[in-house]
Amino acid sequence: MRGGKAVPTVPAAELERWSAEVLQRSGLVSVDARMAAQFITLANLRGVDSHGVALLPAYVQRLQAGGINPRPNLRLVVDLPGLAVMDGDHGIGHVAAARAMEEAVARARRVGAAFVIVQHTEHFGAAAHYAMLAAQNGMVGIALANGDPTMAPWGGTTPLFGTNPIAIAVPGPEDDPVVLDMATSASSWGRIALAARRGEKIPRDWAFDRHGRPTDDPNEAIDGLMAPLGGHKGYGLALMVDVLAGVLSGSAFAGHVPFKFKEAGRPQNVGALFAALDIAAVMPLDTFRERMADLVRQVHASQRAPGTERILVPGERSAEVRKRREREGIPLSEDIASDLRRLGDEVGVPFPG
């Protein structure tokens, strides 16, 4: 199954263990390395490969160049019953995000609901994972973060806002949460880059060229701007996420965020905001789950439009991918596998297989 043109497939546990060792060799303490590796691999498990091990070489580069602080002193600089602010101390974002949501969940357990803001942090991967931490605790979870500027304000051409994701998770009818995780852009760099590699055109509402004109050429898009989701509303959402995660946290915002892949030695200094709300304070969790089951049933039973095979609730497809990949392993494209082999050789932790 490995090497050549076949798609290499790696068991998730093995990929996670390897990722943790790579991060530890790059300076992280063991517990942080294992936690970051868990969230990085979880992205692959859920089929969000753009936020998984494909980013590991960039994280390691940033650790080596000084952009990411390998030994951050995570501490609460504001500590109230319903609100905390955590200083991320420029450490890897996944660990700060998970710790922040743990703080939010603990506070929500005591006072019903809480917000935790993280300041001075780095890319945290998939926002869904932290919202899901709350859902696993029987809570509503909300996670959002700002990032590198790739979108302009509506009507403009100066990149000021990231694709600033918003994730919301709640317990579902059974084990899997219902979880929305959406960039506030119409599409993603990953999909545009894929179209460029394949020589395909992209829909004209995904991106603008550098002059702010809609384009169907992925190469013009890469030199240009991401389009906000649905026009001015996506711009409004991206701006508000920048306010809540960047302005409010005391971190970088708008045009001030450096590009994580271009300036490896410079802290991104982004921010994030998390919220948890304890459902059991409102109604028995089982009642909530029954009501969610009703909602999910109604969605699944909807009349279908021409050409639709299945109608899904947010997070349903990712949960299916996760079950399959837990059984079958995580498939890696050959170019990513070869990047990871090279990374493993560099840091002295040979890539499995």
Next chain:
Amino acid sequence: MRGGKAVPTVPAAELERWSAEVLQRSGLVSVDARMAAQFITLANLRGVDSHGVALLPAYVQRLQAGGINPRPNLRLVVDLPGLAVMDGDHGIGHVAAARAMEEAVARARRVGAAFVIVQHTEHFGAAAHYAMLAAQNGMVGIALANGDPTMAPWGGTTPLFGTNPIAIAVPGPEDDPVVLDMATSASSWGRIALAARRGEKIPRDWAFDRHGRPTDDPNEAIDGLMAPLGGHKGYGLALMVDVLAGVLSGSAFAGHVPFKFKEAGRPQNVGALFAALDIAAVMPLDTFRERMADLVRQVHASQRAPGTERILVPGERSAEVRKRREREGIPLSEDIASDLRRLGDEVGVPFPG
């Protein structure tokens, strides 16, 4: 200025006073009538005429038919430091919403941040207004609500979700907050109905016909479905708002919400969720305002795309309209003015002018 084909213009204070009297004659206690009238007129002041006095005849009809309870017993059924649940007792939504945000602000003042959920309530008008209450108190405000099903799940044709709005407001550089208020639909019934009246076509991403096919015919759209903002992401947002406002509050959700304009005698039983976060607990409010000024400056200074005259932050246009209408009065279309004259005659409170 009044009557004939000219657009009648009414001073805001006069319109508000008249609206309050109409609501009081329809059964509301004076303090509730005045508060509801204030938020209804505020929509007109800010240029959101679809959520202003144009809805007053429908509210009065619902009050008369028993859909809206004129004398609700608003009370907290959950009362924690960071979370409360208010029973709206099927009263008019504006009053419950404002009271709920006041509760959220008071809690945020004590513990840093808080959520307040309203159950068993009615249409509350423009979500922005309640988020703005928090911003006026130096806080982040979030408001969302579910409503009549006019959108199907993505790929489906069964209407399950309302245009479920999301509003976020924060203090701005000066007096006016920066405030986003967006339906999770691509457009609004108001704009589609206007196109139908004018015999104009609509963009093909605004709506579907009853079979779930995109349509540019506003009449097919009115018999069909609203399209979610940006496709599956808008569907995901609408569903999550339905979960947070409807499922979580113990109110109606998904296909269970009756239509406010069609079933005047039946409580809508919708829900809403509010959050407030005290900025002063994180950083001095003046520092926040300075950072917002930087962000707004960057937006205004953005290079402009071809055809763009101005680049605005969310809420900026509404603030401008408000200043103008505070000076010049609120212009009403002749058909709305004539509806209001008829309503005034019915309830015995002659419409001004």
